[in-house]
Amino acid sequence: MNRLSAADPDLLLVERLRGGDESAFEALMGRYEGKVYRLAAGMMKNREDALDAVQDAFLSVFRKIDSFKGESAFSTWLYRIALNAVYMRLRSRSRHDRTEPLENHEEDFDPITGHVRAVIPDWSERADDAVLRKELGGVIRETVASLPDDYRAIFTLRDVEGLSNQQVAEILGLSVAATKTRLHRARLFLRERLSRYVQGDSR
Amino acid sequence: MTHRHDCADPTCKEVFELLSDYVDGDLSPGLREALAQHLGACPPCDRFLKTFQKTRALCRESLMEEMPEELRSRLRTFLRSRIPRK
Numbered sequence: 242m243n244r245l246s247a248a249d250p251d252l253l254l255v256e257r258l259r260g261g262d263e264s265a266f267e268a269l270m271g272r273y274e275g276k277v278y279r280l281a282a283g284m285m286k287n288r289e290d291a292l293d294a295v296q297d298a299f300l301s302v303f304r305k306i307d308s309f310k311g312e313s314a315f316s317t318w319l320y321r322i323a324l325n326a327v328y329m330r331l332r333s334r335s336r337h338d339r340t341e342p343l344e345n346h347e348e349d350f351d352p353i354t355g356h357v358r359a360v361i362p363d364w365s366e367r368a369d370d371a372v373l374r375k376e377l378g379g380v381i382r383e384t385v386a387s388l389p390d391d392y393r394a395i396f397t398l399r400d401v402e403g404l405s406n407q408q409v410a411e412i413l414g415l416s417v418a419a420t421k422t423r424l425h426r427a428r429l430f431l432r433e434r435l436s437r438y439v440q441g442d443s444r
Numbered sequence: 445m446t447h448r449h450d451c452a453d454p455t456c457k458e459v460f461e462l463l464s465d466y467v468d469g470d471l472s473p474g475l476r477e478a479l480a481q482h483l484g485a486c487p488p489c490d491r492f493l494k495t496f497q498k499t500r501a502l503c504r505e506s507l508m509e510e511m512p513e514e515l516r517s518r519l520r521t522f523l524r525s526r527i528p529r530k
Contacts, residue, residue, distance in 0.1 A: 263529070274519060278511035292515050296522050303527055346460075355455025363491040365498035378506040385507065400500055401507045406468070425464035432499040 251315035258306055266303055273316070274299070276402060277323045283397035284327045286386050290334070297326035313411055320404075320412045324394055331390065343392075343430045364439040377435065384434040388427055395420055396427040454478055459489050463496055 251272070257265035277298055281291035301322050309318050349359035368377060385393055391413060398409045399420075410420040454462070454475075459482050465471050466479050483490050 263527070266527075270520075270523075274516060275511045278515065279507070279509060282509060283507055288512070288515065292518060295515075295519055299519070299523055300526055303523070349460075350455075350457040355457040357456035357460075357486075357488045357492070359488075361488040361491045361495075363494050365494045368498055368502060374502075377502055381503050381506045385503070396503075397507065401504055406470075421464065421470070425461075428464060428496065428500065429460075431503060432496050435499050435502065436495060 249315075252311065255306060255309060255311075255315055258303075269302070269315075270299060273319055277319070279401060280320065280323055280394070280397055281327050283385060283401060284324075284390070284393055285330065286382065290330055294323070294326045294330045297329070298323040301326065314408070317408055317411050320398065321414075324412060327394075328390065343388075343426050346429070346433075362436075362440060364436060368435070368439050373439065377438065380435065380438050381431070384431055388430065391415075392423050392427040392430075395424050396431075399424050400428070454482055456482075456486060456489050459483065459486070460492065463493060467493075467497065467500075 251269070254265040254269050254272075258269070274295065278291060278295050281294040281298075282288065285291045285294060298319070302319060305322070309315065346359075349357060351358050368374065385396065388396065394413060395409055398404045398412065399406065404412075406417050406420050406424070409424075410417045413420065415423075459466075459479055462471065462475070462479060466476065469476075471479065483493055
């Protein structure tokens with residue numbers, strides 16, 4: 242790992258941690274605790290539950306650091322551990338895979354031509370209204386929370402943290418194609434819910 | 445009330461299905477160009493794209509929460525208590 246660590250600050254810190262330098266662990270935390278917290282908070286809604294998952298995750302990282310082989314990026318390995326910690330906590334609260342079916346919008350299209358027949362208003366500028374925008378924060382959190390767990394994780398890692406489809410697929414142990422399909426469905430679902438809310442129809 | 449326009453290929457339905465690939469830059473140049481042409485000629489699809497992109501921006505803004513300092517401090521206290529100092 243020596244040659245790689247010269248270019249990768251994470252690997253350098255991992256090597257120092259393995260050598261018994263605990264300040265390297267603090268440095269790794271400094272680099273990732275905010276990101277891991279955002280993932281946990283996005284997945285769990287409740288701050289205290291999120292903190293519990295983040296604590297579990299970093300404790301696992303410390304204990305399992307010798308099992309990190311460097312086959313994937315350190316961040317991928319860390320996110321995988323964090324996501325497992327989140328899933329364990331969700332299961333313990335019987336919330337695992339609490340899902341709401343994602344709608345199918347077949348009726349929006351003409352079955353013969355495939356042309357859109359639903360009315361599609363452009364509400365993008367209206368959503369900039371300050372009062373509405375504040376309300377939308379709550380709508381977004383509720384809607385994300387109603388996504389199936391994998392969809393929520395994929396959406397958070399991809400669209401909030403900005404990871405690549407490839408890295409998200411590795412973290413979740415899915416194919417890139419399956420990851421992209423779920424991401425797209427999650428985005429469509431969120432757009433639909435925000436669309437209804439902004440247009441004053443929050444059914 | 446089916447929307448009508450001159451752009452036959454790809455269909456609106458196909459455009460909706462490919463929007464993530466389009467905004468993520470995952471389409472081949474040919475398909476990307478075909479979608480861009482469709483979006484330029486089809487107001488409903490263009491409005492759908494705008495609100496699709498707006499949704500992503502709003503979500504990112506709402507969910508891009510910094511970890512509160514109090515929780516950072518509790519995380520570190522917890523880990524110090526669980527990790528033996530050498």
